[in-house]
Amino acid sequence: MAMEWTEETIARLRDLWQQGLSTAEIGRQLSVTKNAVVGKAHRLGLKPRPSPIRRAAKPVTAAPAAESAAAMASAQAAPSSPAPAEVEAAPAAAAVPPPVPQAAPVAPVEAPRPKVEVTAPTPAATAQEPAVEPRAPRPSARATRAAAAALRPVSEPRRRSSQSCCWPLGDPGTPGFHFCGATPLPGKPYCAEHAQLAYVKLRDRRDNVA
DNA sequence: CCCTGATTCGC
């Protein structure tokens, strides 16, 4: 067996997947290759993400012109332009929404905690322990990129109305890491409990829990 | 070059 793919793992895959993370990113956090992620995702049936490419639908040579005619009559359906369902959906994450959601004018003081802050295990932490990486053909290059990415002001705008609370628990890249997974509040990426932790009124944050 | 996801096919 190459991999267990336990319910737990699959759940995490689904979670990360729906969060709009790239296959490679998911793979890194799940400690598998992107190929594994893609492959599993396919088998799981989930895979509506915008694909950069559309592989050759047919092996060109296709039906030899001669007898192909008959075949075409019924089963033709040359996938030349089969999908009325185009692929507009932007790569979600790329959308780059404002870092600070327009909080209600009246209640402007909300401080998302699990941002790129100390206590928050964000994707930034992914750059950790490159030595443990089973693969990582090019740690240096990747590390550099990861670091650069980590420095970017925006490191988790990848939430696009998830169906599960994405409050991080544990350290990304480590076996125990996972997301809360509870049903999030409408318009919020976190469940009720974690939303309370995530959004703290500034005035009440005076003595926030460390 | 890098990235991305998609598909194939030996295991």
Add this chain to the structure above:
DNA sequence: GCGAATCAGG
């Protein structure tokens, strides 16, 4: 079922 190899678009 799994995922490396390979493909293909940006």
